[in-house]
Amino acid sequence: xxxxxxxxxxxxxxxxxxxxxxxxxxxxxxxxxxxxxxxxxxxxxxxxxxxxxxxxxxxxxxxxxxxxxxxxxxxxxxxxxxxxxxxxxxxxxxxxxxxxxxxxxxxxxxxxxxxx
Amino acid sequence: xxxxxxxxxxxxxxxxxxxxxxxxxxxxxxxxxxxxxxxxxxxxxxxxxxxxxxxxxxxxxxxxxxxxxxxxxxxxxxxxxxxxxxxxxxxxxxxxxxxxxxxxxxxxxx
Numbered sequence: 012x013x014x015x016x017x018x019x020x021x022x023x024x025x026x027x028x029x030x031x032x033x034x035x036x037x038x039x040x041x042x043x044x045x046x047x048x049x050x051x052x053x054x055x056x057x058x059x060x061x062x063x064x065x066x067x068x069x070x071x072x073x074x075x076x077x078x079x080x081x082x083x084x085x086x087x088x089x090x091x092x093x094x095x096x097x098x099x100x101x102x103x104x105x106x107x108x109x110x111x112x113x114x115x116x117x118x119x120x121x122x123x124x125x126x127x
Numbered sequence: 128x129x130x131x132x133x134x135x136x137x138x139x140x141x142x143x144x145x146x147x148x149x150x151x152x153x154x155x156x157x158x159x160x161x162x163x164x165x166x167x168x169x170x171x172x173x174x175x176x177x178x179x180x181x182x183x184x185x186x187x188x189x190x191x192x193x194x195x196x197x198x199x200x201x202x203x204x205x206x207x208x209x210x211x212x213x214x215x216x217x218x219x220x221x222x223x224x225x226x227x228x229x230x231x232x233x234x235x236x237x
Contacts, residue, residue: 045224052136054213054229055171104171106225116161116225118171 013039013109017119024095024126032090032122034105041107044088046080049102049121058103061088095126129154131216133228140204141236148199148231150188150214158216160190160197161225165211174199174212184208204235 014037024030034044042063047055059075061067061082069075077099079091092099103122109115130153140146152158162174175183177190177197188199197214214228 047227055227057224057226060224106171115173120170 013037013107013115013117015041015105015107015117015119017105017122019122020120021123022125024124026096026126027094029091029093030095030124032092032103032105032124034088034090034107034119036086036107039107039109040085041088042085043108044082045106045108045116046078046088046090047104047106049104051102055104058090092124095124097126100124100126129158129216129218129226131214131226131228133212133214133231135231136229137232137234139234139236142206143203146199146201146204146208146233146235148212148214148233150197150199150228152195152197152214152216154195154216154218157192157219159219160188161215161217162186162188162197162199163213163215163227165213167210171213204233206235206237209233209235 016035016037018033044061046058048058049055057070058073059067059069059080061080063082063085067080077093082088105119106116109117132151134149160177163171164174165171186201188197190197211230211232213230215225217225
């Protein structure tokens with residue numbers, strides 16, 4: 012089946028540094044990638060939608076200059092958390108649509124970001 | 128606005144007992160509804176979707192448009208059903224993402 016590989020699975024960084032999270036579609040082309048954020052015991056909250064070759068669409072309240080999304084190819088989308096702060100510590104998950112009608116969504120395994 | 132409500136954060140049942148995980152939604156059109164499951168240390172995966180009207184692992188869910196509900200049911204819970212369950216909605220226009228409820232943790236007690 013369609014698989015999205017997400018790396019790293021866990022990262023600890025210092026305040027002020029930047030962290031890049033990668034999501035690769037392994038056996039299909041992901042024209043659209045969705046980026047979610049999940050706080051402990053909370054639901055997945057959509058951050059942004061990225062389409063290959065175009066600018067990402069960010070949800071209200073999400074800083075586009077802080078969460079840089081690049082979707083340069085049909086198999087790779089990246090999320091870069093710039094100048095990270097402790098409040099950015101969270102679980103980040105990518106998801107891609109599968110199939111023309113989009114009934115299937117496949118998810119990455121998530122990245123646990125801890126900013127110290 | 129799109130909204131998915133799962134009123135229970137935690138549901139504990141005994142093995143063999145019936146299970147019902149509640150989900151209500153708010154959407155102005157005709158949405159597509161899904162149930163996703165996340166087992167311990169695993170990624171989120173699709174359990175079932177309303178449009179296929181199927182039963183997966185003994186679970187079923189019927190879309191009730193009148194009550195705007197999509198409750199997940201299973202007649203006899205098993206220990207391996209213990210997991211986090213998310214109800215999700217997708218609008219039917221364009222390239223829309225899933226909107227998730229807050230999730231319900233199901234704990235099946237032996």
